[in-house]
Amino acid sequence: MDRTLPRHTPAAWRFSFPHLTHTLRRTVATALPPAVVLLGALLAWDLFVRWSGAKPYLVPSPGAVWRRWWGDLGFFYGEGLVTVQEAIGGLALGGGLALLVAVVVAHWRALERGVLPVAIAVKVTPVVAVAPLFTIWFGFGPLPKVLIAALITFFPLLVNAITGFRAVNPTTLALLRALDASPARIFFTLRLPSALPYIFAALKVSATLALIGAMVAEWSGAGRGLGRVVLLAHSNLDMPTLFAGVFTLASLGVLLTGTISLIERRLLFWHEAFWSHE
């Protein structure tokens, strides 16, 4: 198709650095706005600490937080990795269970009325109330954190996967039935791929929530993890460490959702939302 285009550069591109590679321009375009907002917020924070005379054990300066974080990156991300692993474990466990239940429910409508109330009951149970219980039952290791993260992941994934498994093109379904495809065959050729957009939407929402869940679970007793770091810093009024811990968690949350988005883009290349019009 390119062969039919004229060879010279379009006039509209002449002043827009066409020689910069496309990826670079796009990276700059996506990274610039958040960077500006972030820098502005840091500046405002710094000025506030300088001029209000706030006590450093109440509000640390961005500089102090930065020095603490930068000076001990290995520590923060080492503990962070523990929390992220708990969150990912929870996502896998809760998500896997939700998918299994959704498969059964999607094929057996009567079950939905039985399963959904239980799922909602699980959802409305506050994590803060369950976490100490899980610590008593399962100890200070990663297991209770994984379970909390799984608990948080379960509901959004269940609801979205049920919707997704049913949101199939009725004509394609009719066609497969007329070809005598078995329910299992129909599931793998049609229902599962059709549900992927729904499943990924739920995964992205759940990823950050699972991370928070793992951290909160660590507050009720943990040997390692960012939650423990933040809790200890809190009781020592060590504000720079507390803030650095929170920022570490935030950066890991961005990384986790970003990774999921990347996988989504790879798997859902066929979906309208990811068509490139270039």
Added chain:
Amino acid sequence: MAPSPTTARAGARVRVRALSHAYRVDGALRPALADVSLDVQPGEFLSIIGPSGCGKSTLLRLVAGLLPVQWGEVTIDGAPPRAAQRAKALGIVFQDHALLPWRTVEANVRLPLELNRARRTGERVAELLDLVGLRGFGRYYPHQLSGGMQQRVALARALATDPPLLLMDEPLAALDDITRTELRLELCRITEQTRKTVLFVTHSIGEAVLLSDRVAVMTRAPGVIRAVVEIDLPRPRGPDSDTSPAFVEYVRRLRALLWEG
């Protein structure tokens, strides 16, 4: 309805007897088909035309075994539609191309062969793409094709297992006029070439006359077949067929039948 001369002949590929159907709408039964009887002979192209809502799609779905038969009887080569499904003896094309967007053109055409557990399908797929004029497009994804090309893929998929019976539910209705005219001639060529038995639902009179050996005219609900008209035009038919006086006369007759009621 007066039975057409071919109705009683034995050895029909599709045999529909006293078929009635009703949908349940808000607790009430709304009739969609009333006492329809029809035969389609092997190798015959039979069109059903009628206004929307006349039950022609219902009839096709009953033949395809996609709806349970409530009253009457449907057989395909002497057996119920379910048997034809198991034998992969049905090729279906709908108005919606119903291609899987995550599969390439090749993989979409291969789907019925996979369900048939066929091996070494590459050659067959290439042959089918040639037949529908899509050589070289095997690696494309459906969203990279135009509407007409997508429908060509759907046709290739319907033909994949070489089924003796093709069922088509307004396969050209969603296309623009130019593509539609082009694809109509393609369909004519392909059905004449493959000698399939075709049951074709359309609301275009010209399309029905060009493609068919016989045209059944249905009236609005409850679906009744008003008349079956034999189209005695020479084959092979092509781009000039629709200008002959005989063609125009058939169109006039069918239009009169449609507007009578």
